Amino acid sequence: MQGDILLSHIGERLVIVDTPKRILAIDDERINLRVIGGLLRNLGHEPILTESFAEAQPLLDASIDLVLLDVMMPETDGFTVARHIREMPGVSDVPIIMVTALTSKQDRLKAVEAGANDFISKPIDLTELRVRMGSLLKMKESQDEVKRYQAELEEMVAVRTSALKMALDNVQESQRTILAAHLETIHRLASAAEFKDEETADHIQRMSRYCALLAARLGLPDAEVDLVLQASPMHDIGKIGIPDSILLKPAKLTPDEWEIMKRHTIYGARILGESNFELLRVGEIIAMSHHEKWDGSGYPKGLVGEDIPLYGRICAVADVFDALTSRRPYKEAFSNEKSLDIMRAGRGSHFDPRILDVFFHDFDRVEEIQREFVDS
Incomplete structure (x- = not known):
């Protein structure tokens, strides 16, 4: 419903993060997106605002640090979107927070089964949103650090493997050259004996x-x-x-x-x-x-x-x-x-x-x- 995100603690002092994060928000209500966008900017993050999964899909890449996903959307509901995200190569592990007015235990279990990391109820409590986002963004930072380390390690292994292969090729070529020289010397010596x-x-x-x-x-x-x-x-x-x-x-x-x-x-x-x-x-x-x-x-x-x-x-x-x-x-x-x-x-x-x-x-x-x- 239009305007269903009601912000509590409006007067609360916001904490600006040191490192801005790119947060993708998917909600079919533009007013909700404006509110989320303002909140994320006040927190020092960069909001990427979209009204549907079709619009969000081409924007989902490794630069996205977290997804805020509305559940109740007319074309593709949030549960389905979460499942799609979990199947997308390169971004399948991005943290997802479901933003929903649904509060039943069954709905929350469904959100977890669809791949959500966490959920937050409407109206949004600013302190709760900051805390929940903070823990997931720290997890994303750790994941990214591991990925960077793995990539660097793989690159280092590839470089060293290539260097080792080149060295082995050089050694083998040298061995072939030496062996060929030995064989030629031996055959010439044998030929000298036979010629005599x-x-x-x-x-x-x-x-x-x-x-x-x-x-x-x-x-x-x-x-x-x-x-x-x-x-x-x-x-x-x-x-x-x-x-x-x-x-x-x-x-x-x-x-x-x-x-x-x-x-x-x-x-x-x-x-x-x-x-x-x-x-x-x-x-x-x-x-x-x-x-x-x-x-x-x-x-x-x-x-x-x-x-x-x-x-x-x-x-x-x-x-x-x-x-x-x-x-x-x-x-x-x-x-x-x-x-x-x-x-x-x-x-x-x-x-x-x-x-x-x-x-x-x-x-x-x-x-x-x-x-x-x-x-x-």
Whole structure:
């Protein structure tokens, strides 16, 4: 009803707040809005006066500190408006005081269920309004402070996360660069050893890929397969320590010369040994063990069966096949058929039977690698 807000304590001294708040008032009676507006301005607040929820809705944002909401409105009653406000993103927690002439317990419960924080009866008592608004505005200040802190914290976390990601990306890029440099150095060193033996870089590519193929078919994890791929080119790196007169001799070696030749396994392990770099540790294992034989007749340690490291057993199959099918100072290249016959005869004596069977079973892929890296 028009003019139904009757103000008590008209002569009371009003207390002006230090920090003005934006108070949204919704009431379909203009005279009530004028009274509320004057009261809020006297209290030092900024009133935002609207006659309906439709008018108020676009004004409801995070800058609104409190809503004074009339209950009895013709289009949309205060209970419905309160429920709508509680569903609006960004302002759902704004304090709401219901201004109503309804005094029954049921009406007050309905107001609370609709989302009102408090209610005040008409006629409005100035002291009561100031007190009720004061407590809710303090609550809103606390909520806003928490939100600001959360926003600042989230921004700080985002900035630090971004900085950390950038740092990690830089570290990873540096690690990739360092690893690439290590691998290139290792491959060049391996190529130097093979070149001294009149072998080629293509031999390294073929042999390492044969090894990786076997490792994958044997079920090794991808990381180990990659280690075998990168480390196997170092299998003969110890040949750097073998005199050319022995290494390049076109005739059969004497027993003494053969003993010197066999030392390339030990030399290779020494070159690669005592490293903290996993790739070099795997290279050391391969260099030392790739000439061991399944029956114990290999060198340098005469290991038997599975006492021979798996990497060495894998490399033995790959290295012998490529050696048989490649030209050497003391022989011409054998055909694949002849080479496979020779290796088949060594099943269970020279080679781990299971690994040799895997090699034969996937020989189509072996030939693809062979064709891909033909000696230039």
